[in-house]
Amino acid sequence: MTRDLRGRIHDANDVAWLVLMAATALAWWWGRAAQGRGDAVRIAMAGVVLTATFKVGVVGYQFMELKTAPRWLQLAFAAWLLGISAALVVIICG
Amino acid sequence: MERVAAARQDVRPHVPGEIGIWAFVAGDLIVFSVFFVLVAIGNRDEAEVFTRSRASLDLGIGVANTVLLLSGSWFVARGVARCREAHDPRFSRYFSLAILCGLGFVANKGFEWGTKIAAGITPQTNDFYMYFFVFTGIHLVHVLIGIGVLLLVRHTSRRPVLDRRDVRTLETGATFWHLVDFLWIFLFALLYLL
Numbered sequence: 001m002t003r004d005l006r007g008r009i010h011d012a013n014d015v016a017w018l019v020l021m022a023a024t025a026l027a028w029w030w031g032r033a034a035q036g037r038g039d040a041v042r043i044a045m046a047g048v049v050l051t052a053t054f055k056v057g058v059v060g061y062q063f064m065e066l067k068t069a070p071r072w073l074q075l076a077f078a079a080w081l082l083g084i085s086a087a088l089v090v091i092i093c094g
Numbered sequence: 095m096e097r098v099a100a101a102r103q104d105v106r107p108h109v110p111g112e113i114g115i116w117a118f119v120a121g122d123l124i125v126f127s128v129f130f131v132l133v134a135i136g137n138r139d140e141a142e143v144f145t146r147s148r149a150s151l152d153l154g155i156g157v158a159n160t161v162l163l164l165s166g167s168w169f170v171a172r173g174v175a176r177c178r179e180a181h182d183p184r185f186s187r188y189f190s191l192a193i194l195c196g197l198g199f200v201a202n203k204g205f206e207w208g209t210k211i212a213a214g215i216t217p218q219t220n221d222f223y224m225y226f227f228v229f230t231g232i233h234l235v236h237v238l239i240g241i242g243v244l245l246l247v248r249h250t251s252r253r254p255v256l257d258r259r260d261v262r263t264l265e266t267g268a269t270f271w272h273l274v275d276f277l278w279i280f281l282f283a284l285l286y287l288l
Binding site: 017 | 273
């Protein structure tokens with residue numbers, strides 16, 4: 001991942017930042033949808049939580065360098081992230 | 095030359111930073127997980143109060159603070175990678191930019207709290223605002239500590255040559271800063287967006 005997008009993107013960290021900005025915009029959109037009415041609100045709330053989960057995954061994997069960490073640390077982080085995400089979705093949308 | 099080679103070896107599979115910082119991360123994740131679940135339960139059990147209170151928050155401030163922390167993490171990640179691959183003391187500018195992002199977050203949060211308190215909204219107003227002030231307050235303490243950590247990281251990165259221990263110091267500080275970042279991602283989602 002070097003020297004593309006007119007040479008401005010240098011590595012995976014730049015790509016991760018762009019993805020995180022796009023995910024923040026998506027989360028904002030989910031948030032607006034969650035203020036509505038009907039069954040779509042539950043979907044939007046789940047969307048808010050799952051988008052946050054994705055963003056935390058990107059920060060952990062790329063910025064925190066878990067991608068090069070030992071397997072046990074990767075699994076521990078993934079277990080926490082999936083566990084808290086599932087708990088939040090069940091409580092909020094259940 | 096040996097020092098550079100030693101530093102470069104750290105890109106191979108390894109625990110980023112000191113093992114102790116990961117014990118701290120684990121403890122903090124447990125505590126904040128309880129906070130997240132409490133907000134989710136409150137959102138379920140007091141839906142009307144939470145929805146009305148959430149509507150009074152300034153979403154623009156929440157989004158701005160999210161962008162500031164994500165950008166701060168980006169600068170830190172770039173700085174650590176640059177210092178490790180081919181160190182130059184000038185790469186400390188990445189950590190300076192991250193510190194500015196952190197200070198921007200603190201100023202933004204101070205403004206947000208100030209307007210709420212001026213409007214008579216305090217932690218005693220209702221459960222939503224109790225969670226809002228207490229949990230974002232605890233997170234704000236993390237941000238302030240993180241800024242101090244980044245000042246140390248910036249100082250270390252200005253050395254003409256980095257040995258393996260220096261690189262480990264950069265990674266340890268970076269790990270703490272990224273923790274601060276992703277705790278905010280969940281707080282932002284639960285307090286501002288639901």
